[in-house]
Each structure stands twice: as structure tokens, then as C-alpha cells.
Amino acid sequence: MSSNYRFGLAPLTWDFIRAVRGGTAIFTMPAGPIKYGGAPQKIAHLAADSRRRQCLLDTIRVILVLPTPAILSQPDWAKVLTRVTVGHGIEVHYNSHLVEVDGESRRAVILDNAPGTRETTDYELLHAPPTQSAPDWLMGVPLADPASPYGYPAADQHTLQSTRRPDVFALGDVANLPTSKTGAAIRKQAPVVATNLLAPRRGEPLPAHYDGHTSCPLATAHNRMLLAEFDY
Numbered sequence: 001m002s003s004n005y006r007f008g009l010a011p012l013t014w015d016f017i018r019a020v021r022g023g024t025a026i027f028t029m030p031a032g033p034i035k036y037g038g039a040p041q042k043i044a045h046l047a048a049d050s051r052r053r054q055c056l057l058d059t060i061r062v063i064l065v066l067p068t069p070a071i072l073s074q075p076d077w078a079k080v081l082t083r084v085t086v087g088h089g090i091e092v093h094y095n096s097h098l099v100e101v102d103g104e105s106r107r108a109v110i111l112d113n114a115p116g117t118r119e120t121t122d123y124e125l126l127h128a129p130p131t132q133s134a135p136d137w138l139m140g141v142p143l144a145d146p147a148s149p150y151g152y153p154a155a156d157q158h159t160l161q162s163t164r165r166p167d168v169f170a171l172g173d174v175a176n177l178p179t180s181k182t183g184a185a186i187r188k189q190a191p192v193v194a195t196n197l198l199a200p201r202r203g204e205p206l207p208a209h210y211d212g213h214t215s216c217p218l219a220t221a222h223n224r225m226l227l228a229e230f231d232y
């Protein structure tokens with residue numbers, strides 16, 4: 001069992017992928033907004049590609065467990081990625097969650113929300129990123145978005161000004177914005193925050209607007225990548 005969301009474990013994930021010779025490899029995505037939502041899928045694609053290159057298509061089953069009804073929220077990219085998963089022979093379980101793991105006997109329980117059924121699967125490899133939230137110190141303070149159970153600060157999605165306190169701005173992964181949490185998004189958010197921080201000091205309205213731009217580079221094979229860019 002591994003998770004690329006812990007820096008030191010990422011090389012281990014790859015060692016596991018290369019070592020598996022049979023059985024089931026499960027890749028899960030947690031519910032709620034997470035850092036770079038492409039990462040839990042990317043590693044499933046790379047594992048499926050590795051399986052093909054090692055001629056282990058018939059011996060390894062690759063399962064991708066997603067909490068959402070589609071592979072990606074943006075419909076055009078969702079279509080492309082669905083094709084990729086079909087090509088890789090990845091079994092996708094939509095609206096589903098990893099709810100139990102028995103590490104010793106290598107057994108995972110997957111809940112399918114639609115019918116409400118639980119399936120227990122033996123695994124050889126499990127890649128399971130954790131559910132994520134704002135740091136504890138932020139979760140309880142009035143900056144947190146009351147509409148978000150994850151404690152991320154509320155901000156206007158265009159000006160990035162806190163909707164709770166006008167002298168505060170939010171950007172980066174911690175901001176509760178309806179876009180993907182990526183470094184690419186921050187590159188566009190930072191100049192907006194810098195400009196909008198200074199304007200009120202001159203008594204001017206907030207002039208800069210963020211359009212939700214984000215970018216997800218998704219490796220789909222050892223030699224292929226999909227660069228999905230989108231905005232609000």
C-alpha cells in the first residue's frame with residue numbers, strides 16, 4: 001500500500017508497480033477537493049501501461065475507484081480520458097469509495113454509493129491518497145468557508161478576496177475555489193492577489209480577476225501525456 005501524496009512514498013509506489021506479477025491493483029481517489037486531482041488517476045494509467053509493456057494484461061486486474069460520476073468534471077477532457085482508460089483496460093468504479101483496508105490480509109472494501117453495495121477485493125497493490133482538508137489551525141477560524149466541510153477559506157472566485165474579511169485574500173491549494181488545485185492555477189492567481197492587495201490602499205476597487213485557469217498534465221503512458229487546461 002502506498003500514496004504518492006507522501007513525498008517519500010512515491011518511489012515506493014513505482015517499485016510496487018514493477019514488482020506486481022499478478023492479482024489486483026487498486027487505485028483510489030478520495031472524496032472532496034484534493035491537491036492536483038489528476039495524481040490518483042495518473043498513477044493508475046502508468047501502472048496499466050507498465051502491465052501492458054510487461055505482457056501481464058491477462059494476469060493483473062487494474063481498478064480505479066472514483067468518488068465522482070465522471071472521470072473528470074470538465075466534459076471534453078472526461079471524454080478523452082474515458083477513452084484512455086478503456087484502451088488501458090482499467091475497470092473504473094464511479095461514485096465509489098474505499099471504506100476499509102485490512103493491510104495484513106491485503107483486503108480492501110469498496111462502497112458503491114449508487115446501489116449502496118460493498119465489495120471486498122483482495123489486492124496485490126493499493127494506491128490510496130487520503131482525504132484532504134485545510135490545516136487544523138485554519139479549519140476552526142472564521143475565514144473558513146461555512147459551506148465547505150474541509151475548512152478551506154472562502155474567497156470570491158474572481159477577485160480572490162475573502163468573503164469573510166475584506167483585508168484577507170486566498171490563493172493556492174488552501175483557497176476554496178471551484179477549480180483544480182494546481183501549481184499552474186497559482187501561477188495565474190498570484191498576480192491577481194498582488195494587484196488586488198495594493199488597490200484598496202489607494203482607495204481603488206479591485207481591478208484584477210482570476211478566470212479559474214488551471215492545468216493538469218496527466219501522464220497516460222510512459223511516452224504519452226494529456227495536458228488538460230481549463231478555466232471556470
Ligand SMILES: Cc1cc2nc3c(=O)[nH]c(=O)nc-3n(C[C@H](O)[C@H](O)[C@H](O)COP(=O)(O)OP(=O)(O)OC[C@H]3O[C@@H](n4cnc5c(N)ncnc54)[C@H](O)[C@@H]3O)c2cc1C
Pocket residue numbers: 004005035036039135137171172173174181182183184185186215216217
Ligand atoms: C502528487 C502531486 C502531484 C502534483 N502534480 C502537479 C502538476 O503536475 N502540476 C501542477 O501544476 N500542480 C501539481 N500538483 C499541485 C501543486 O503541488 C500544488 O498546487 C502546490 O504545491 C500548492 O502550493 P501551495 O503553496 O498553495 O500549498 P503547499 O504546497 O501545500 O504549501 C503550503 C505550505 O504551508 C506550510 N504550512 C502549513 N501550515 C503552516 C503554518 N502554520 N506555519 C507555517 N507554514 C505552514 C506547509 O507545510 C506547506 O509547506 C501536485 C501535487 C501533488 C501532491
